[in-house]
Amino acid sequence: METVFIKGLGLIGSSLARAIKQDHPQIKIIAGDIDEKSLLYAKKHKIADQIVTDMTGIEQADYIILASPVSQIIKDIAILADKKLKPGVIITDVGSTKQTVMQAAQALNHRSLTFIGGHPMAGSHKSGVQAGRADLIENAYYFLIPASKNTDISKLTWLLAGTNAKWLQVTPAQHDKIVAQISHVPHIIAAELVNQTQQAFKDEPVGMRVAAGGFKSVTRIAASDPTMWSAILLNNRELILKQLTGYITGLENVSTLIEKEDRSALFDFFKRAKVSRESLNAPARAPFYDLFLNIPDKSGEIAKVTGILAKHHLSIINIQVLEVREDINGILQLVFNTEKARDQATRILEKDYEIVTR
Structure with a gap:
């Protein structure tokens, strides 16, 4: 049984834990965080199998995910450089800046440890373990920055396959x-x-x-x-x-x-x-297709729309209510991954709703 150690149970760390558990239920997840309430929540909701307030158990990890703020990630890399880690362990992070992180990671490269910088381009104005979702990163770009050209990223992308992210390799400067x-x-x-x-x-x-x-x-x-x-x-x-x-x-x-x-x-x-x-909505740059419709401000109206689409086996990759006015109707934005699906949804929904052209 493989083990993943996740340091930091905020929005991203807990979302990755959820996605890993959902896609690889056999994997053991050890979660480390200084906030005991976050840890207890993770254990209670089966987001993590084991919880620690430090790095206890990190020596048995096959994968280490550093999901704290960037300043803490850099400190944690320095700590890992002096620890006895499992041979073949893959270390990654989710920090929003990469040049400082990759510079710090040179200490790991000197020990022949595999480090792959990472940054999922997804988030929320909400934070904390309770805000995490297994599908938070679905269809979002996930930057990967291998420490060297010969670094194999396939094991890491396998581990995080449940996120359904779109992998994109760039340099730290880019x-x-x-x-x-x-x-x-x-x-x-x-x-x-x-x-x-x-x-x-x-x-x-x-x-x-x-x-x-x-x-x-x-x-x-x-x-x-x-x-x-x-x-x-x-x-x-x-x-x-x-x-x-x-x-x-x-x-x-x-x-x-x-x-x-x-x-x-x-x-x-x-x-x-x-x-x-x-x-930004051009297919060559972002293959997403939007549909906008007026919906009354009534309880259950969004569920009605999604229910109609579900009956026709149409999958939505994103949905949001646009706060563009204050009258009795709202604008519902539905996002599809193909033009065909968007057009089919338009034909179905225009029978009951006004389609808005933007």
């Missing part, structure tokens, strides 16, 4: 540049927008109370774990500072256009953004 722009900087912007809005409405509490629609969509990620994000920003500081400078310059340019009342340039600004944003 990874950090990508996530700085599409993940790290957006989190900063969302947090600052919430903080600035809170300050603007300090004498008008009704302002925050009515905030909805686009504001909620843009700032949803501001509710993420502050401990984790503080660590992420400091571990990718150079790239984030560079991209923040570019973002600030862009805002200053827009401010200048508004001052000059340059309608044509402002139109071009929004037009470029619209074209780029719409291209």
